Amino acid sequence: MALSQKERVRIAHALRDALQRRLQSRQRYARSQLECLTGRLKSLEHARSWLQVCDDKGWTAAASRILKDMPTTIAALPHDAIQVQEAVRRCRVQAPSVRDVCRDLDQAEDEFGEVTYDPKEACVSVCTGFIELEDIALGEFKIELNLDDLGELHAAQCYRVIAQDPNPAQGRSGVTHPHVSEERLCAGDATLPIETALADGRICDFFLLVQSVLTTYNRHSPYVALEEWEGEACYDCGRTIPNDDTFWCELCQNVYCQECVDRCARCDDWACKGCLAECPACGEYVCAACMTSCGKCGAALCERCLNDGLCDCVDEDEDEPEPKLEHEETLHEREEDNDDDTPDEQPESGREEAREEGAEAEAEEEDEFLLVPACAAGLDAAVLAHRVGEAAVLPGPRAH
Amino acid sequence: MKVLFLNNSGSGFADYIEVPQGTTVEELFKQHFPDGYPEDFLIRVNRQPVARDYTIQDGDRVTVTPSKIEGARQAA
Numbered sequence: 001m002a003l004s005q006k007e008r009v010r011i012a013h014a015l016r017d018a019l020q021r022r023l024q025s026r027q028r029y030a031r032s033q034l035e036c037l038t039g040r041l042k043s044l045e046h047a048r049s050w051l052q053v054c055d056d057k058g059w060t061a062a063a064s065r066i067l068k069d070m071p072t073t074i075a076a077l078p079h080d081a082i083q084v085q086e087a088v089r090r091c092r093v094q095a096p097s098v099r100d101v102c103r104d105l106d107q108a109e110d111e112f113g114e115v116t117y118d119p120k121e122a123c124v125s126v127c128t129g130f131i132e133l134e135d136i137a138l139g140e141f142k143i144e145l146n147l148d149d150l151g152e153l154h155a156a157q158c159y160r161v162i163a164q165d166p167n168p169a170q171g172r173s174g175v176t177h178p179h180v181s182e183e184r185l186c187a188g189d190a191t192l193p194i195e196t197a198l199a200d201g202r203i204c205d206f207f208l209l210v211q212s213v214l215t216t217y218n219r220h221s222p223y224v225a226l227e228e229w230e231g232e233a234c235y236d237c238g239r240t241i242p243n244d245d246t247f248w249c250e251l252c253q254n255v256y257c258q259e260c261v262d263r264c265a266r267c268d269d270w271a272c273k274g275c276l277a278e279c280p281a282c283g284e285y286v287c288a289a290c291m292t293s294c295g296k297c298g299a300a301l302c303e304r305c306l307n308d309g310l311c312d313c314v315d316e317d318e319d320e321p322e323p324k325l326e327h328e329e330t331l332h333e334r335e336e337d338n339d340d341d342t343p344d345e346q347p348e349s350g351r352e353e354a355r356e357e358g359a360e361a362e363a364e365e366e367d368e369f370l371l372v373p374a375c376a377a378g379l380d381a382a383v384l385a386h387r388v389g390e391a392a393v394l395p396g397p398r399a400h
Numbered sequence: 401m402k403v404l405f406l407n408n409s410g411s412g413f414a415d416y417i418e419v420p421q422g423t424t425v426e427e428l429f430k431q432h433f434p435d436g437y438p439e440d441f442l443i444r445v446n447r448q449p450v451a452r453d454y455t456i457q458d459g460d461r462v463t464v465t466p467s468k469i470e471g472a473r474q475a476a
Contacts, residue, residue, distance in 0.1 A: 107447040179471030188472035193408045205408055208442060208465045218470035 003105060007117050012101035014122055014147045015201055019095040021151030022199075030087035037080040040073050047073075096201035108204040112211075122147040126207050127164065131177075133217045134226045138177055139165035143210045150198060158198070161185045161210065169224035171233030171240050178222030178229075179213060187213055188221065236260035236272060251275040251288055266290035266302055280312075281305035401458035407432065408465040409441075419456055426452040428462065442467055 003011070047066050054063035096104075108115045112126040125144040132138060142162040149158035160183040163176035174182040187194050190213045197205040217226060228240040235254035247261040248254075249272040256272050264271055265284035276285040279302040286302045293300050297313035305311070401421060405428075406414045419428060425445060429438055438452065442465040445454060456462065 103447055107444070110448075179473070181473075186472045188470050190469040190471065193410070193469075196414070197408065200414060202406070202414075204447070205406065205463060205465060209408055209469065212465065212467050212469040213471040216468040216470055218472060221470075221472040223473045 001114070002109060003115055003117060005102075008102045008105050009098060010119065011105060011117055011124055011147075012096075012098040015101055015150070015203065016095045016098070018147045018151035019199075019201055023091065023095075025152065026087065026091045030084065030091055033080070033084045033087045037077070037084050040077060040080060043073055044070070090199075092199065094200055101201060101203070104202060104204040108207055111204065111208060124203065128211050128214055131214055133178065133215075136167070136226050136229050138167055139163055141177070141180075141214055143207055145203060145206065157184060159185075159206075159210070161214065169229050169240060170231050171238065172224055175223045177214060178217055178224060178226060181223045185210060185213060186223075188218060234260055236274070247272075249275055264290055266304065279305055281310040401456075403428075403456055403459070404461045405432075406461065406463040408463065409433075409469075423456050424452065425450055425454045425456060425462070428456060429464065432464070440467055441465060 047070055050066055051063055054060070054066065105115055108126055112128070114127065116125045117123070118125070123144050123146050125142050128141045128143065130137075130140055140163075142164055143159060144162060145159045147158075152158065161177070161180050162183050163180070166173075166176045169175040172181075176183075177185075179186050179188065187210070190209050194206055194209050197203075197209060219225065224240060228242055231240045231242040232246055232255045233240055234257040235252075236256055237260055239257055239259075241255075241257045245258065247256045247258060247270050249256060249261065249270065251271055252275055254272065261270050261272050262276055262285060263269065264276065264287040265279075265282075266286050267290050269287060269289075271287045273285075276287055277291055277300065278285055279291070280299065281301045282305050284302065290302055291300055292303045292306055294306060294311040294313060297311065299311055299313065301311055401419055402416050403419045404414065405417045425443060426438065429436070429441070429443060433441070442463075443450070444463045444465075445456070446461050447463070
Protein backbone atom coordinates (compact mmCIF):
# COMPACT_ATOMS: atom_id res chain seq x y z
CA MET A 1 0.00 0.00 0.00
CA ALA A 2 1.40 3.39 -0.98
CA LEU A 3 2.31 5.85 1.72
CA SER A 4 -0.26 8.49 2.42
CA GLN A 5 0.69 12.16 2.10
CA LYS A 6 0.44 12.48 5.87
CA GLU A 7 2.91 9.64 6.36
CA ARG A 8 5.29 11.17 3.85
CA VAL A 9 5.24 14.49 5.68
CA ARG A 10 5.75 12.69 9.01
CA ILE A 11 8.74 10.83 7.61
CA ALA A 12 10.17 14.04 6.20
CA HIS A 13 9.95 15.81 9.55
CA ALA A 14 11.36 12.83 11.44
CA LEU A 15 14.25 12.69 8.98
CA ARG A 16 14.97 16.41 9.27
CA ASP A 17 14.88 16.21 13.09
CA ALA A 18 17.26 13.26 13.05
CA LEU A 19 19.70 15.03 10.77
CA GLN A 20 19.55 18.15 12.95
CA ARG A 21 20.41 16.10 16.05
CA ARG A 22 23.20 14.43 14.16
CA LEU A 23 24.57 17.76 13.04
CA GLN A 24 24.52 19.02 16.61
CA SER A 25 26.37 15.92 17.87
CA ARG A 26 28.96 16.28 15.16
CA GLN A 27 29.47 19.95 15.87
CA ARG A 28 30.09 19.10 19.52
CA TYR A 29 32.61 16.48 18.46
CA ALA A 30 34.34 18.90 16.09
CA ARG A 31 34.61 21.37 18.95
CA SER A 32 36.24 18.77 21.22
CA GLN A 33 38.77 17.90 18.51
CA LEU A 34 39.51 21.59 18.01
CA GLU A 35 40.05 22.01 21.76
CA CYS A 36 42.59 19.20 21.66
CA LEU A 37 44.46 20.89 18.80
CA THR A 38 44.39 24.34 20.32
CA GLY A 39 45.50 22.89 23.68
CA ARG A 40 48.68 21.63 22.07
CA LEU A 41 49.22 24.94 20.30
CA LYS A 42 48.81 26.74 23.61
CA SER A 43 51.47 24.56 25.23
CA LEU A 44 53.79 25.37 22.34
CA GLU A 45 53.08 29.07 22.76
CA HIS A 46 53.80 28.71 26.48
CA ALA A 47 57.10 27.01 25.68
CA ARG A 48 57.94 29.75 23.23
CA SER A 49 57.50 32.49 25.81
CA TRP A 50 59.63 30.60 28.34
CA LEU A 51 62.35 30.11 25.75
CA GLN A 52 62.36 33.87 25.29
CA VAL A 53 62.95 34.30 29.02
CA CYS A 54 65.70 31.66 29.02
CA ASP A 55 67.35 33.35 26.10
CA ASP A 56 67.25 36.76 27.82
CA LYS A 57 68.74 35.38 31.02
CA GLY A 58 71.19 32.96 29.44
CA TRP A 59 69.56 29.90 31.04
CA THR A 60 70.73 27.32 28.52
CA ALA A 61 70.04 24.30 30.71
CA ALA A 62 66.46 25.41 31.33
CA ALA A 63 66.00 26.07 27.62
CA SER A 64 67.30 22.57 26.82
CA ARG A 65 64.74 21.08 29.16
CA ILE A 66 61.92 23.00 27.54
CA LEU A 67 63.06 21.98 24.06
CA LYS A 68 63.38 18.33 25.14
CA ASP A 69 59.62 18.01 25.66
CA MET A 70 58.60 19.78 22.48
CA PRO A 71 59.11 17.05 19.84
CA THR A 72 56.32 14.92 21.30
CA THR A 73 53.87 17.82 21.21
CA ILE A 74 54.87 18.79 17.69
CA ALA A 75 54.64 15.20 16.41
CA ALA A 76 51.01 14.99 17.56
CA LEU A 77 49.98 18.15 15.68
CA PRO A 78 49.41 16.60 12.21
CA HIS A 79 47.18 13.89 13.68
CA ASP A 80 45.16 16.43 15.65
CA ALA A 81 44.82 18.65 12.59
CA ILE A 82 43.52 15.73 10.51
CA GLN A 83 41.04 14.83 13.23
CA VAL A 84 39.72 18.37 13.23
CA GLN A 85 39.57 18.41 9.44
CA GLU A 86 37.59 15.17 9.38
CA ALA A 87 35.26 16.29 12.16
CA VAL A 88 34.53 19.53 10.31
CA ARG A 89 33.90 17.60 7.07
CA ARG A 90 31.40 15.38 8.86
CA CYS A 91 29.50 18.44 9.98
CA ARG A 92 28.41 18.86 6.41
CA VAL A 93 24.96 17.52 7.21
CA GLN A 94 22.33 19.16 5.12
CA ALA A 95 18.73 18.59 6.10
CA PRO A 96 16.67 18.20 2.94
CA SER A 97 13.42 20.04 2.39
CA VAL A 98 10.11 18.28 3.06
CA ARG A 99 9.44 18.37 -0.66
CA ASP A 100 12.75 16.64 -1.45
CA VAL A 101 12.07 13.87 1.06
CA CYS A 102 8.60 13.30 -0.38
CA ARG A 103 10.08 13.04 -3.86
CA ASP A 104 12.68 10.61 -2.56
CA LEU A 105 9.94 8.47 -1.10
CA ASP A 106 8.13 8.54 -4.46
CA GLN A 107 11.27 7.34 -6.16
CA ALA A 108 11.76 4.60 -3.53
CA GLU A 109 8.24 3.35 -4.23
CA ASP A 110 9.01 3.23 -7.95
CA GLU A 111 12.30 1.41 -7.40
CA PHE A 112 11.19 -1.06 -4.72
CA GLY A 113 7.45 -1.30 -5.21
CA GLU A 114 6.56 -0.34 -1.67
CA VAL A 115 7.83 1.75 1.22
CA THR A 116 6.58 1.07 4.74
CA TYR A 117 6.73 3.31 7.78
CA ASP A 118 6.44 2.28 11.44
CA PRO A 119 5.84 5.47 13.47
CA LYS A 120 6.34 3.72 16.82
CA GLU A 121 9.78 2.46 15.88
CA ALA A 122 10.44 5.46 13.59
CA CYS A 123 11.53 3.02 10.88
CA VAL A 124 11.27 3.43 7.13
CA SER A 125 11.65 0.17 5.21
CA VAL A 126 11.81 -1.25 1.71
CA CYS A 127 12.14 -4.80 0.50
CA THR A 128 14.56 -6.00 -2.16
CA GLY A 129 13.68 -8.53 -4.80
CA PHE A 130 14.67 -12.18 -4.55
CA ILE A 131 18.45 -12.43 -4.32
CA GLU A 132 20.41 -15.43 -5.53
CA LEU A 133 24.18 -15.45 -5.59
CA GLU A 134 26.09 -18.25 -7.34
CA ASP A 135 23.08 -20.58 -7.25
CA ILE A 136 22.57 -20.03 -3.53
CA ALA A 137 19.08 -18.69 -2.89
CA LEU A 138 19.21 -16.01 -0.20
CA GLY A 139 15.69 -14.69 -0.57
CA GLU A 140 14.39 -11.17 -0.11
CA PHE A 141 15.82 -8.69 2.35
CA LYS A 142 14.10 -5.89 4.22
CA ILE A 143 16.22 -2.75 4.55
CA GLU A 144 15.06 -0.95 7.67
CA LEU A 145 16.27 2.59 8.40
CA ASN A 146 15.79 3.79 11.98
CA LEU A 147 15.35 7.55 11.95
CA ASP A 148 16.00 7.88 15.70
CA ASP A 149 19.35 6.10 15.42
CA LEU A 150 20.19 8.22 12.39
CA GLY A 151 20.39 11.19 14.78
CA GLU A 152 23.22 9.62 16.79
CA LEU A 153 26.80 10.78 16.35
CA HIS A 154 28.04 7.43 15.07
CA ALA A 155 25.10 6.39 13.00
CA ALA A 156 26.89 3.67 11.08
CA GLN A 157 24.41 1.12 12.37
CA CYS A 158 21.22 3.11 12.02
CA TYR A 159 19.87 0.51 9.61
CA ARG A 160 19.34 -3.24 9.59
CA VAL A 161 19.15 -5.80 6.82
CA ILE A 162 16.62 -8.48 7.70
CA ALA A 163 16.26 -11.69 5.72
CA GLN A 164 12.59 -12.36 4.96
CA ASP A 165 13.03 -16.07 4.25
CA PRO A 166 16.40 -16.81 5.82
CA ASN A 167 18.73 -19.33 4.27
CA PRO A 168 21.69 -18.78 6.60
CA ALA A 169 25.12 -20.31 6.26
CA GLN A 170 25.43 -23.77 7.73
CA GLY A 171 26.41 -23.51 11.38
CA ARG A 172 26.14 -19.68 11.36
CA SER A 173 22.49 -18.82 11.82
CA GLY A 174 23.29 -15.09 12.06
CA VAL A 175 24.91 -14.96 8.63
CA THR A 176 22.01 -14.68 6.19
CA HIS A 177 24.08 -13.20 3.39
CA PRO A 178 27.84 -13.33 2.71
CA HIS A 179 28.06 -9.69 3.83
CA VAL A 180 25.34 -9.62 6.50
CA SER A 181 25.83 -10.82 10.06
CA GLU A 182 23.27 -10.38 12.83
CA GLU A 183 21.24 -8.13 10.52
CA ARG A 184 24.21 -5.78 10.09
CA LEU A 185 25.58 -5.16 6.63
CA CYS A 186 29.29 -4.75 6.11
CA ALA A 187 29.05 -2.27 3.26
CA GLY A 188 32.68 -2.45 2.13
CA ASP A 189 33.12 -0.14 -0.86
CA ALA A 190 29.67 1.33 -0.29
CA THR A 191 30.43 2.56 3.24
CA LEU A 192 31.29 6.11 2.28
CA PRO A 193 28.56 6.61 -0.35
CA ILE A 194 25.97 5.29 2.13
CA GLU A 195 27.19 7.65 4.83
CA THR A 196 27.09 10.58 2.40
CA ALA A 197 23.60 9.68 1.18
CA LEU A 198 22.31 9.49 4.77
CA ALA A 199 24.04 12.73 5.70
CA ASP A 200 22.26 14.43 2.80
CA GLY A 201 18.95 12.82 3.68
CA ARG A 202 18.79 11.01 0.32
CA ILE A 203 17.06 7.95 1.63
CA CYS A 204 16.22 6.47 -1.77
CA ASP A 205 19.89 6.58 -2.79
CA PHE A 206 20.69 4.95 0.56
CA PHE A 207 18.27 2.07 -0.13
CA LEU A 208 19.65 1.63 -3.67
CA LEU A 209 23.23 1.50 -2.41
CA VAL A 210 22.41 -1.15 0.20
CA GLN A 211 20.62 -3.17 -2.48
CA SER A 212 23.71 -2.91 -4.72
CA VAL A 213 25.84 -4.50 -1.99
CA LEU A 214 23.30 -7.25 -1.38
CA THR A 215 23.24 -8.19 -5.07
CA THR A 216 27.05 -8.44 -5.29
CA TYR A 217 29.26 -11.21 -3.96
CA ASN A 218 32.76 -10.25 -2.87
CA ARG A 219 34.47 -13.63 -2.63
CA HIS A 220 37.59 -12.06 -1.08
CA SER A 221 35.92 -10.93 2.11
CA PRO A 222 32.65 -12.63 3.08
CA TYR A 223 31.56 -13.64 6.58
CA VAL A 224 31.04 -17.09 5.11
CA ALA A 225 32.05 -17.99 1.56
CA LEU A 226 29.28 -19.24 -0.69
CA GLU A 227 31.36 -22.36 -1.38
CA GLU A 228 30.92 -23.23 2.31
CA TRP A 229 27.34 -22.01 2.60
CA GLU A 230 25.63 -25.36 2.49
CA GLY A 231 28.26 -27.47 4.16
CA GLU A 232 28.53 -28.74 7.70
CA ALA A 233 30.36 -27.39 10.68
CA CYS A 234 33.43 -29.29 11.84
CA TYR A 235 32.69 -30.72 15.29
CA ASP A 236 36.16 -29.73 16.46
CA CYS A 237 37.13 -26.36 15.00
CA GLY A 238 33.67 -25.20 13.92
CA ARG A 239 34.72 -24.30 10.40
CA THR A 240 32.05 -24.83 7.77
CA ILE A 241 33.05 -27.48 5.28
CA PRO A 242 31.44 -28.21 1.90
CA ASN A 243 29.49 -31.47 2.03
CA ASP A 244 31.93 -33.20 -0.32
CA ASP A 245 34.89 -32.44 1.93
CA THR A 246 33.61 -33.77 5.26
CA PHE A 247 35.13 -36.66 7.21
CA TRP A 248 33.13 -38.97 9.44
CA CYS A 249 34.60 -40.36 12.65
CA GLU A 250 33.01 -43.73 13.29
CA LEU A 251 34.14 -43.72 16.89
CA CYS A 252 32.46 -40.57 18.11
CA GLN A 253 29.96 -40.34 15.21
CA ASN A 254 30.73 -36.72 14.31
CA VAL A 255 31.67 -34.73 11.22
CA TYR A 256 35.10 -33.17 10.89
CA CYS A 257 37.20 -31.20 8.44
CA GLN A 258 40.40 -32.57 6.95
CA GLU A 259 42.55 -30.63 9.42
CA CYS A 260 40.91 -32.27 12.41
CA VAL A 261 41.20 -35.91 11.35
CA ASP A 262 43.99 -38.35 10.75
CA ARG A 263 44.43 -41.99 9.76
CA CYS A 264 44.97 -44.71 12.32
CA ALA A 265 48.54 -45.95 11.89
CA ARG A 266 47.38 -49.57 12.10
CA CYS A 267 44.01 -50.00 10.40
CA ASP A 268 44.31 -46.87 8.24
CA ASP A 269 40.75 -45.77 9.03
CA TRP A 270 39.96 -42.07 9.41
CA ALA A 271 39.29 -40.87 12.94
CA CYS A 272 39.19 -37.50 14.63
CA LYS A 273 42.28 -36.46 16.51
CA GLY A 274 40.37 -36.75 19.75
CA CYS A 275 39.69 -40.45 19.14
CA LEU A 276 43.30 -41.27 18.26
CA ALA A 277 45.79 -41.97 20.99
CA GLU A 278 49.55 -42.14 20.91
CA CYS A 279 51.13 -45.51 21.51
CA PRO A 280 53.85 -44.91 24.11
CA ALA A 281 56.04 -47.62 22.59
CA CYS A 282 56.10 -46.66 18.90
CA GLY A 283 54.84 -43.08 19.15
CA GLU A 284 52.25 -43.57 16.41
CA TYR A 285 48.61 -42.54 16.68
CA VAL A 286 46.10 -45.37 16.63
CA CYS A 287 42.39 -45.65 17.08
CA ALA A 288 40.67 -47.25 20.05
CA ALA A 289 40.08 -50.45 18.10
CA CYS A 290 43.80 -50.89 17.47
CA MET A 291 44.84 -49.93 20.96
CA THR A 292 45.08 -52.61 23.57
CA SER A 293 46.48 -53.00 27.03
CA CYS A 294 49.35 -55.04 28.37
CA GLY A 295 48.19 -58.04 30.32
CA LYS A 296 50.98 -57.62 32.87
CA CYS A 297 51.01 -53.95 33.71
CA GLY A 298 47.83 -52.72 32.06
CA ALA A 299 49.62 -50.05 30.04
CA ALA A 300 47.87 -48.98 26.87
CA LEU A 301 49.78 -49.59 23.67
CA CYS A 302 49.03 -50.73 20.16
CA GLU A 303 48.60 -54.39 19.37
CA ARG A 304 51.69 -54.58 17.23
CA CYS A 305 53.92 -53.20 19.96
CA LEU A 306 52.33 -55.52 22.47
CA ASN A 307 52.94 -58.52 20.20
CA ASP A 308 56.50 -57.37 19.62
CA GLY A 309 57.06 -57.26 23.35
CA LEU A 310 57.76 -53.57 23.42
CA CYS A 311 55.90 -52.82 26.61
CA ASP A 312 58.10 -51.21 29.24
CA CYS A 313 57.25 -53.89 31.74
CA VAL A 314 58.93 -56.62 29.70
CA ASP A 315 62.09 -57.76 31.60
CA GLU A 316 65.20 -56.76 29.69
CA ASP A 317 66.94 -59.92 30.81
CA GLU A 318 64.35 -61.98 29.00
CA ASP A 319 65.13 -60.33 25.73
CA GLU A 320 68.83 -60.77 25.15
CA PRO A 321 70.05 -59.18 22.00
CA GLU A 322 71.05 -61.65 19.25
CA PRO A 323 74.75 -62.38 19.33
CA LYS A 324 76.71 -60.81 16.51
CA LEU A 325 78.81 -62.94 14.24
CA GLU A 326 82.47 -62.52 15.03
CA HIS A 327 83.52 -61.48 11.60
CA GLU A 328 80.68 -58.97 11.46
CA GLU A 329 81.80 -57.49 14.70
CA THR A 330 85.34 -57.26 13.54
CA LEU A 331 84.20 -55.74 10.27
CA HIS A 332 82.06 -53.11 11.97
CA GLU A 333 84.81 -52.26 14.38
CA ARG A 334 87.20 -51.88 11.53
CA GLU A 335 84.81 -49.57 9.72
CA GLU A 336 84.51 -47.41 12.77
CA ASP A 337 88.24 -47.32 13.20
CA ASN A 338 88.78 -46.40 9.60
CA ASP A 339 86.51 -43.42 10.06
CA ASP A 340 88.77 -41.94 12.76
CA ASP A 341 91.18 -39.08 11.98
CA THR A 342 94.09 -41.11 13.24
CA PRO A 343 93.39 -44.55 12.02
CA ASP A 344 95.04 -47.53 13.66
CA GLU A 345 97.91 -49.14 11.83
CA GLN A 346 97.05 -52.74 11.21
CA PRO A 347 99.18 -55.22 9.44
CA GLU A 348 98.01 -55.63 5.94
CA SER A 349 97.80 -59.38 6.15
CA GLY A 350 95.51 -59.22 9.19
CA ARG A 351 93.27 -56.74 7.46
CA GLU A 352 92.96 -58.84 4.39
CA GLU A 353 92.10 -61.88 6.41
CA ALA A 354 89.31 -60.05 8.27
CA ARG A 355 88.03 -58.65 5.03
CA GLU A 356 87.74 -62.05 3.43
CA GLU A 357 85.82 -63.38 6.39
CA GLY A 358 83.47 -60.44 6.33
CA ALA A 359 83.01 -60.71 2.63
CA GLU A 360 81.66 -64.23 2.94
CA ALA A 361 79.06 -63.21 5.47
CA GLU A 362 77.85 -60.12 3.79
CA ALA A 363 78.03 -61.00 0.19
CA GLU A 364 74.75 -62.91 0.40
CA GLU A 365 72.85 -59.95 1.78
CA GLU A 366 73.86 -57.10 -0.37
CA ASP A 367 76.54 -55.88 -2.59
CA GLU A 368 78.45 -53.24 -0.72
CA PHE A 369 81.66 -51.35 -0.98
CA LEU A 370 84.44 -51.45 1.60
CA LEU A 371 86.62 -48.43 1.88
CA VAL A 372 90.17 -49.15 2.85
CA PRO A 373 92.21 -46.15 3.83
CA ALA A 374 95.57 -46.79 2.26
CA CYS A 375 97.35 -44.66 4.89
CA ALA A 376 96.48 -47.33 7.50
CA ALA A 377 99.19 -49.49 5.92
CA GLY A 378 101.67 -46.63 5.58
CA LEU A 379 100.82 -46.27 1.97
CA ASP A 380 99.98 -43.21 -0.07
CA ALA A 381 96.75 -41.58 0.95
CA ALA A 382 94.82 -43.16 -1.85
CA VAL A 383 91.49 -44.62 -0.95
CA LEU A 384 90.52 -47.52 -3.04
CA ALA A 385 87.11 -49.14 -3.01
CA HIS A 386 86.48 -52.76 -3.88
CA ARG A 387 83.42 -54.90 -3.66
CA VAL A 388 83.11 -57.38 -0.84
CA GLY A 389 84.29 -60.75 -2.00
CA GLU A 390 86.84 -59.39 -4.41
CA ALA A 391 90.50 -59.17 -3.56
CA ALA A 392 91.56 -55.75 -2.39
CA VAL A 393 93.66 -53.87 -4.83
CA LEU A 394 96.05 -51.63 -3.02
CA PRO A 395 98.90 -49.52 -4.33
CA GLY A 396 102.39 -50.63 -3.45
CA PRO A 397 104.10 -49.41 -0.31
CA ARG A 398 105.59 -45.94 -0.32
CA ALA A 399 109.20 -45.76 -1.13
CA HIS A 400 111.13 -44.25 1.80
CA MET B 401 23.94 25.35 -17.61
CA LYS B 402 24.01 24.11 -14.01
CA VAL B 403 23.14 20.55 -13.12
CA LEU B 404 23.08 18.83 -9.72
CA PHE B 405 25.26 15.76 -10.17
CA LEU B 406 25.05 13.02 -7.52
CA ASN B 407 27.80 10.45 -7.84
CA ASN B 408 27.08 7.50 -5.55
CA SER B 409 30.23 5.58 -6.45
CA GLY B 410 33.67 5.88 -4.87
CA SER B 411 33.57 8.48 -2.13
CA GLY B 412 30.20 9.73 -3.32
CA PHE B 413 29.62 13.43 -3.79
CA ALA B 414 26.80 15.74 -4.68
CA ASP B 415 27.62 19.00 -6.35
CA TYR B 416 26.49 21.46 -9.01
CA ILE B 417 28.44 21.17 -12.21
CA GLU B 418 28.52 23.14 -15.43
CA VAL B 419 27.32 21.21 -18.45
CA PRO B 420 27.29 22.49 -22.06
CA GLN B 421 23.92 22.88 -23.72
CA GLY B 422 22.80 19.84 -25.64
CA THR B 423 24.74 17.32 -23.53
CA THR B 424 23.00 13.97 -23.33
CA VAL B 425 22.92 11.71 -20.30
CA GLU B 426 25.17 9.23 -22.08
CA GLU B 427 27.76 11.91 -22.84
CA LEU B 428 27.72 13.15 -19.24
CA PHE B 429 28.19 9.59 -18.01
CA LYS B 430 31.15 9.02 -20.31
CA GLN B 431 32.81 12.23 -19.08
CA HIS B 432 32.70 11.08 -15.45
CA PHE B 433 33.05 7.32 -15.98
CA PRO B 434 35.22 6.91 -19.08
CA ASP B 435 35.92 3.23 -18.29
CA GLY B 436 32.45 2.41 -17.00
CA TYR B 437 29.50 0.73 -18.67
CA PRO B 438 26.08 2.39 -18.31
CA GLU B 439 24.44 -1.00 -17.76
CA ASP B 440 26.40 -1.35 -14.51
CA PHE B 441 24.79 1.78 -13.09
CA LEU B 442 21.38 3.11 -12.17
CA ILE B 443 21.18 6.46 -13.94
CA ARG B 444 18.29 8.71 -12.92
CA VAL B 445 17.41 12.23 -13.97
CA ASN B 446 15.09 14.02 -11.57
CA ARG B 447 14.61 10.67 -9.86
CA GLN B 448 13.30 9.04 -13.03
CA PRO B 449 14.90 6.55 -15.40
CA VAL B 450 15.62 8.16 -18.79
CA ALA B 451 16.80 7.08 -22.21
CA ARG B 452 20.51 7.37 -22.95
CA ASP B 453 19.90 10.09 -25.51
CA TYR B 454 17.95 12.31 -23.11
CA THR B 455 19.23 15.87 -23.38
CA ILE B 456 20.00 17.35 -19.98
CA GLN B 457 18.15 20.54 -19.04
CA ASP B 458 19.23 23.38 -16.81
CA GLY B 459 18.61 22.56 -13.13
CA ASP B 460 18.26 18.82 -13.70
CA ARG B 461 19.24 16.44 -10.92
CA VAL B 462 21.35 13.57 -12.29
CA THR B 463 22.12 10.59 -10.03
CA VAL B 464 24.49 7.76 -10.88
CA THR B 465 24.46 4.73 -8.54
CA PRO B 466 26.48 1.55 -9.16
CA SER B 467 24.28 -1.51 -9.29
CA LYS B 468 27.17 -3.76 -8.10
CA ILE B 469 29.22 -2.79 -5.08
CA GLU B 470 31.45 -5.17 -3.13
CA GLY B 471 30.67 -5.59 0.50
CA ALA B 472 33.05 -7.08 3.01
CA ARG B 473 33.41 -8.92 6.25
CA GLN B 474 33.72 -6.71 9.26
CA ALA B 475 37.31 -6.60 10.58
CA ALA B 476 37.61 -8.42 13.87
